[in-house]
Amino acid sequence: MPKGVKCLVEECVYYAHEACVAESIEVRSNGNDIVGTDKGTLCATFSYRDFDDGHIRHQQSAPQ
Numbered sequence: 001m002p003k004g005v006k007c008l009v010e011e012c013v014y015y016a017h018e019a020c021v022a023e024s025i026e027v028r029s030n031g032n033d034i035v036g037t038d039k040g041t042l043c044a045t046f047s048y049r050d051f052d053d054g055h056i057r058h059q060q061s062a063p064q
């Protein structure tokens with residue numbers, strides 16, 4: 001994985017100070033046949049950080 005993946009998704013458990021701290025990430029198309037813009041991609045490693053109780057609601061394992 002490249003060093004220094006900048007990410008601004010504060011709702012993800014892997015977010016820390018405008019950076020991604022996951023060991024690796026997986027980026028996919030969002031399901032459209034053709035990916036023509038950045039809106040056509042998504043981070044499949046995203047895992048929701050529950051700010052209310054500190055527990056993870058949708059844990060996904062990072063790709064190997």
Ligand code: SF4
Binds near residue numbers: 007020025043044047
């Ligand atoms: S796993 Fe994806 S959404 Fe989560 S901090 Fe890393 S790059 Fe951002």
